[in-house]
Amino acid sequence: MDLLEVKDLKTYFYTYEGTVKALEGVSFSVGNRKTMGLVGETGCGKSVTALSITRLIPDPPGKIIAGSVLFKKKDLLKVSDEEIRAIRGKDISMIFQEPKSALNPVYTIGDQIAENVLLHDEDLKNLSKKEKKREAWAKSIEALRVVGIAEPERIARSYPHELSGGMCQRSMIALAMVCNPSLLIADEPTTALDVTIQAQILELMKDLIKKFDSSVLLITHNLGVVAETCDDVAVMYAGKIIEKGNVREVFKEPLHPYTKGLMEAIPSVEKRKEALKSIPGSVPNLINPPSGCRFHPRCPYVKEICKEKEPELFDGRVACWLYGGAR
């Protein structure tokens, strides 16, 4: 049994223009001590997946209409609000894309980390109020030290605006890891950072995952980041997973035309490609997604069946009529 099993998740948003079918039956799992990468372009539903898992979808307009999220054999979509609050921040914690806007600007870094400790740490239960506070503060300083911040005492007393983007992201990671979560959901953790800082943060995340035996769901649009940090990968397109598998498998031999297209569309730092292959057109509107396979209007190998019937994930690997069904 894997740590997290997402099955047939459907999340819709009800707007004036119509129903946005952001997730249309997403299934994947994250194994113990494994890092799972979720890749795709803007608007494909990566972040909605993350928010659905922790039930953070704003309702209205959003609603999880079907599916299950099994975390340690418990369906997170069925537990009470209190229970999910106890799980968030403790068993499942999140890192967001914009560290500066994810942190509260009117509290110090130390206060924000200590808050998480006070809410969730079992060790503090029997202490007096004063002792609790002291203990929580000490823990937050320790957490800052673990993420490689040079003067944790000073940083703990700083406000987010006083820190650089990289420092804020380190603090976010400290905040996420302080309760030793079994699952870390990182939503584009390095997208807002420069490459040299990105390298630092990725290195740090890899270290911490090993140290705390956590599993990670890493959401990103950067295929390079996935290749360097993940064990498994799922590629999303228009609210569906269209390919998944072991990172090595998928990167060495991408099967789905969309995955292939993505790989060929990125320029390389290591050698100059003659001409970049691009995928024609753009991501479809999720209010009125194309019939059949959602990629068919952009697909170079489109067949009749693609327009009519939606392919399943054949062998749990790829959702494309080129590889299964009526071949």
Added chain:
Amino acid sequence: MIEMERATTDTIILAKDLKKYFPVRGGVFSRVVDYVHAVDGVSIDIKKGETFGLVGESGCGKTTFGRTLMRLIEPDGGRIVFNGEDITKIKGKDLAEIRREMQIVFQDPFSSLNPRMTIKKIVGEPLLLNGIKGKDLRERVIDLLALVGLNEEHMNRYPHEFSGGQRQRLCIARAIATNPKFIVLDEPTSALDVSVQAQILNLLIDLQNRLGMGYLMISHDLSVVRHISQRVAVMYLGKIVEKGKTEEIFENPLHPYTKALLSAVPVPDPDRKRNRILLTGDVPSPVNPPSGCRFHPRCPYVKEICKEKEPELKGDERSVACWLY
């Protein structure tokens, strides 16, 4: 002076020791207390029909340099020579004349198009300013839209009806409307998804082959710069630390910063094991740049001299500013 002569032959634009300092105001009377050294003595030359890449991290002064080069920001020092003519000080009509020949494409296609103007007006505005009217204008706009892969039926629509990639195509159409000789591309693809990014890069290369413009490609994405440019300069805190042919820089980087930058880029190949040079710390503030070489507090090979004296950019075609060489 040698550069000046070279400038008349195949160089489209040349910057010599260009400087831009922004004042930092403070205190009760908003006096100038300090300066941000955004661009601190940058020299480059871009040939006709060439793409020159400028890379660096956020805050290193790439964008300020691009805008100063176009005189959208007034330089505080140095010279700009465009097509053999010194344009550092020109004003009024002369400047307007020159502006026709150089254009810019901005990073964010969502905020660089006026939401209240139709596509015809947006793309046609530079033409209108050049005295093209009526039927000619309409025809030219249709031609331009065709050049960037859009068509006539898009003419009466508004920007919000287009996707990011299409909007960037519109920005490009607007930029090439006056047949410029030189275009500054300020991170033209960083707001776009990879599949669309490839479309835009291909379009830019195609247009250059057809129309022969010079490009200054400003980007933080090293792989994009490698793909599109013939020569590259790496910028750090307002200065160029290394400059040369693209292949040479990427195959054999000399400056420790370039090396670290290249090794930091994640490569989409899970079997690739690389010696990553991890830089410690952040980019220092350009208000009080470090003494000597500006990179010395983060440099793994720092020596005594680096802290005291600033290295010059040495070499002609391939140049590097580092005491190691």
